[in-house]
Amino acid sequence: MNHDGVSHSSFDESTDVVVMGSGMGGLSAAAKLAREGVGVTLLEQNNMPGGFATSFRRGRFEFEASLHILTDYGPAENKGFVRKFFEDELNLGLPMIRVDQGYHLILSDEEIDVDVPFDMDGFIDVVASEVPGSFKALRQYMNLCLEIGRAIDYIAEADGNPDPMVLLKNHKSLLATAGYTAKEVTDRFHIPPKAVSILGVFWPYIGIPFDRMSFTIWATAINSVLTRGCYYPPINSFQISTALDKKIRELGGRTYYSTRVEKILVDRGKIIGVQTNGGRRIRADWVISNASPTTVYGRLIHPAHAVPRAAKRLTAARKNGISLFVVYMGLDRPAHELGLTHHEYYLGPDMDTQKAYDIGDMLVPHIATSALCPNHVVPGVSPPGTCELILNQSYGADVWGQVSPDDYFETKRRFARAAVGHVERTIGTSLFDHMEEIESAAPQTFCRYTGSHKGVVYGYEHDVWDSVIPRALSLPLEGYIKGLEFVGGHGLLVQGYSAAISTGRLSALTIMGKMKRKSRFTE
Amino acid sequence: MNFFEFTVGTVGTVRALAQRALKKAAARPFIDTDDPVRRTVSILHPPALDLVVSDVFEHGPDGRTFRLVPTGGKGDRLPPFRAGQYLSIKGTWGGACVSRPYSISSAPYEALLATGGYYEITVKRQSDGLVSPHIFSTWQKATRVSASGPHGEFYHEPLRDAGDIVAIAGGSGITPFLSMAREIIHGDMEARLVILYGVRTMDEALFEKELIRLAGVAPDRLRVCYVVSEPDGTEKCATGFIDEGLIKKEIGDISDKSFFVCGPQALYAFFNSEAQKLTIPRRRIRWEVSGPNRVIGAHPAFPKKATGREYALVVYLDRGQKTVPARAEEPILVALERAGIAADSRCRSGQCGICRAELISGEVFIDPENDARRRVDKEYGFIHSCSTYPVGDCTIRIVSPEVLTG
Numbered sequence A: 001m002n003h004d005g006v007s008h009s010s011f012d013e014s015t016d017v018v019v020m021g022s023g024m025g026g027l028s029a030a031a032k033l034a035r036e037g038v039g040v041t042l043l044e045q046n047n048m049p050g051g052f053a054t055s056f057r058r059g060r061f062e063f064e065a066s067l068h069i070l071t072d073y074g075p076a077e078n079k080g081f082v083r084k085f086f087e088d089e090l091n092l093g094l095p096m097i098r099v100d101q102g103y104h105l106i107l108s109d110e111e112i113d114v115d116v117p118f119d120m121d122g123f124i125d126v127v128a129s130e131v132p133g134s135f136k137a138l139r140q141y142m143n144l145c146l147e148i149g150r151a152i153d154y155i156a157e158a159d160g161n162p163d164p165m166v167l168l169k170n171h172k173s174l175l176a177t178a179g180y181t182a183k184e185v186t187d188r189f190h191i192p193p194k195a196v197s198i199l200g201v202f203w204p205y206i207g208i209p210f211d212r213m214s215f216t217i218w219a220t221a222i223n224s225v226l227t228r229g230c231y232y233p234p235i236n237s238f239q240i241s242t243a244l245d246k247k248i249r250e251l252g253g254r255t256y257y258s259t260r261v262e263k264i265l266v267d268r269g270k271i272i273g274v275q276t277n278g279g280r281r282i283r284a285d286w287v288i289s290n291a292s293p294t295t296v297y298g299r300l301i302h303p304a305h306a307v308p309r310a311a312k313r314l315t316a317a318r319k320n321g322i323s324l325f326v327v328y329m330g331l332d333r334p335a336h337e338l339g340l341t342h343h344e345y346y347l348g349p350d351m352d353t354q355k356a357y358d359i360g361d362m363l364v365p366h367i368a369t370s371a372l373c374p375n376h377v378v379p380g381v382s383p384p385g386t387c388e389l390i391l392n393q394s395y396g397a398d399v400w401g402q403v404s405p406d407d408y409f410e411t412k413r414r415f416a417r418a419a420v421g422h423v424e425r426t427i428g429t430s431l432f433d434h435m436e437e438i439e440s441a442a443p444q445t446f447c448r449y450t451g452s453h454k455g456v457v458y459g460y461e462h463d464v465w466d467s468v469i470p471r472a473l474s475l476p477l478e479g480y481i482k483g484l485e486f487v488g489g490h491g492l493l494v495q496g497y498s499a500a501i502s503t504g505r506l507s508a509l510t511i512m513g514k515m516k517r518k519s520r521f522t523e
Numbered sequence B: 001m002n003f004f005e006f007t008v009g010t011v012g013t014v015r016a017l018a019q020r021a022l023k024k025a026a027a028r029p030f031i032d033t034d035d036p037v038r039r040t041v042s043i044l045h046p047p048a049l050d051l052v053v054s055d056v057f058e059h060g061p062d063g064r065t066f067r068l069v070p071t072g073g074k075g076d077r078l079p080p081f082r083a084g085q086y087l088s089i090k091g092t093w094g095g096a097c098v099s100r101p102y103s104i105s106s107a108p109y110e111a112l113l114a115t116g117g118y119y120e121i122t123v124k125r126q127s128d129g130l131v132s133p134h135i136f137s138t139w140q141k142a143t144r145v146s147a148s149g150p151h152g153e154f155y156h157e158p159l160r161d162a163g164d165i166v167a168i169a170g171g172s173g174i175t176p177f178l179s180m181a182r183e184i185i186h187g188d189m190e191a192r193l194v195i196l197y198g199v200r201t202m203d204e205a206l207f208e209k210e211l212i213r214l215a216g217v218a219p220d221r222l223r224v225c226y227v228v229s230e231p232d233g234t235e236k237c238a239t240g241f242i243d244e245g246l247i248k249k250e251i252g253d254i255s256d257k258s259f260f261v262c263g264p265q266a267l268y269a270f271f272n273s274e275a276q277k278l279t280i281p282r283r284r285i286r287w288e289v290s291g292p293n294r295v296i297g298a299h300p301a302f303p304k305k306a307t308g309r310e311y312a313l314v315v316y317l318d319r320g321q322k323t324v325p326a327r328a329e330e331p332i333l334v335a336l337e338r339a340g341i342a343a344d345s346r347c348r349s350g351q352c353g354i355c356r357a358e359l360i361s362g363e364v365f366i367d368p369e370n371d372a373r374r375r376v377d378k379e380y381g382f383i384h385s386c387s388t389y390p391v392g393d394c395t396i397r398i399v400s401p402e403v404l405t406g
Ligand SMILES: Cc1cc2nc3c(=O)[nH]c(=O)nc-3n(C[C@H](O)[C@H](O)[C@H](O)COP(=O)(O)OP(=O)(O)OC[C@H]3O[C@@H](n4cnc5c(N)ncnc54)[C@H](O)[C@@H]3O)c2cc1C
Pocket: B086, B094, B096, B098, B100, B101, B102, B103, B104, B121, B122, B123, B124, B125, B126, B128, B129, B130, B131, B132, B133, B172, B175, B176, B288, B289, B290, B291, B330, B331, B334, B337, B338, B347, B348, B349
């Protein structure tokens, strides 16, 4: 026994790295480690892989739980890091479909009703024709976003360990803008307000007001969507989860499902293993957590006093990102008959991001809604003669916690009714009359299936002080417990699939780097 | 100089901002783990329920209702549910770890009573069955029962379903409708319900008095119509089957009514053809999951060579493996249960996916009427073990949590 009461000999099995959670971050980390021959054991509380990257059935419909578009994948001749990872490193055998249609944006109070494509030149052309005189400023602005994108690509390609001189020489704009909000930087370009509103179509990816949002993350989001196009798996996101899960085992990794990590065992500031809900102890020097620092530092580290004060301080200072309310509908008519002409809609009164955010912080039905009709992109997503429509609204992390268990079903129903009615009116279609299936997911649903704290979907908010660059700065802070790494939505980059995949892969590389260094010392 | 030192030097603004935020947090450097969302989830969807029988009510020789309350007594609360949902009852009977779904026959409001909530399930004894005879012979007041939380999609959803519900019930399939009837009469469910209850003889009808009483309270919201298929001439109700003619006569205009169907498997096929004659739109019919096909060997697509055969089933668990015998005409799930392997199950009808397993090799027959697998599972060789039958030696891998396999 050591002084914390954890016996080093009382382990049931051992591995090099425990990956806790099988979201995109955890799966990517485990796959990368297994690929490199590192012993990895993946533990997931749910009975199957994926976290948010999953699907579910209702009647004869199957619904994608979360994925709208996969960014940073890219065409064969201009591969993004996701594609390089999946194809070249993992040989995952998972061809993706390119999403050709962009967004249909309707902002009723601003009289904006426009189709915006998922490519840079097309986007600028559309905005320029909608808002005469905006072309030049917008082009300059987009060039800046492109530069930020290239800088982020460079950091990713340098496997998280970029050469400062290269950054300084080639990616000055990243450093120059990192201290500013999206609003501050955007204002300098004097882009006509209507054009800025159209740009706001990317707002839901970040979900916090422009005047708090880090410009870095904003530019990264715009750049990801517009430069390499958007992709989607041939079936749905659960295909990515399943392919990665199978790959991990094929490469010699172990996967345990319906197994929850209850304790992360720490001795003298170092990870020594984990304990599961079944009481099994797995010995490991490294833990990669797909769960948030809030959960890990707040509940899982054992003994609790092993959490360094600085880690507590940082975690306490961060603000939980938003969660979502999602309505999934199976409709008994084809999309075109219902006038659902687009893959994805963004519907709101205007692009007042502060207002939208404030409404999302109250327990009232939201007005800003995105609506996804996957039939335009994924063949066979629903039975012939039918279509699906999936609505998303964002809510603050503390909103749905106000709903008591006894009111929960009724509240979900009330919000769903409002959301569907709003979309019916805005698009001018008929949904209630064709409703064959309807299900809604609230933060409670996400918490249930992914264990996320308060059902948060978007990690921590990307305030200027807590975005890519400062997170890169605070990485050593998170390393306060030796052997502990974080991946997923609360990681370095913008939340979302490609970011989680990238953080997973990077964390594997980081650990392998440290392992090498350690073995050099002990040799 | 590494990247971090470099950026610390360069991005002074960010650093200052971060320090300000951290300083503010330093005043209360504790991590707020309080999570009301998680608390709600643990009330709504507990991983398992420990219940105890508080009362038993007889309905003739072969029907019994068990009132189940939390073991913790009145302070303990039950998860809310929606009328029409079921509990999966778990137990070990004769060395087998099995589950059986039973619809909750009590009303949702009764689960939440401040004076002590309860669920009731009503079990019909199946003389050739496994679990129902055991329940009849062993459950009495104070018997401990383990169950899942409430599950299932067979409930009235006002955003989707019509306000007028037509229940097509057969045998013990009345139970979810009793729950709905009680909730409607109590005023907690906004719908009108007409129950067409098909029974062989009136003796078989469950809850006759209770249903008449409820319908008497509010005839505009609840009506019950018995349909006896083997009449002895004394009945005052309809006779025959719940067919097109009877539905037209009892229901009249079928437009804007939602049909909910629950009962024995034969009823499903029968009503399906009647519904087509009546041209009821698909979205207006909700089917309760029907349990495993009891005569899968008679399915036209079932491979004849497998009839009566038994095969070797190799089961990869998280740790180790087992080889167990598996009968061709029983779901793979039953082979696991017979072997005492506690694989999770819930609906036993191929719908919920909790029994998902990976088919590594071997030939299986998947009941096409009970195949609700997701597209990815079909593509990547996953099965639902409750609706999959071995028709050759097979190897599967199941999720085998330590807490279950023990
Ligand atoms: C959603 C749903 C709701 C339901 N609600 C109700 C309800 O409200 N009331 C009600 O009465 N019924 C209800 N049922 C039916 C109920 O779940 C049971 O199927 C029924 O009680 C019969 O169970 P049984 O075990 O007695 O019989 P069976 O399930 O027919 O038992 C025989 C079967 O047990 C298996 N078996 C035999 N020996 C063994 C062994 N040694 N080890 C393991 N397995 C073995 C074999 O597969 C055999 O086919 C519902 C079913 C569903 C799907």
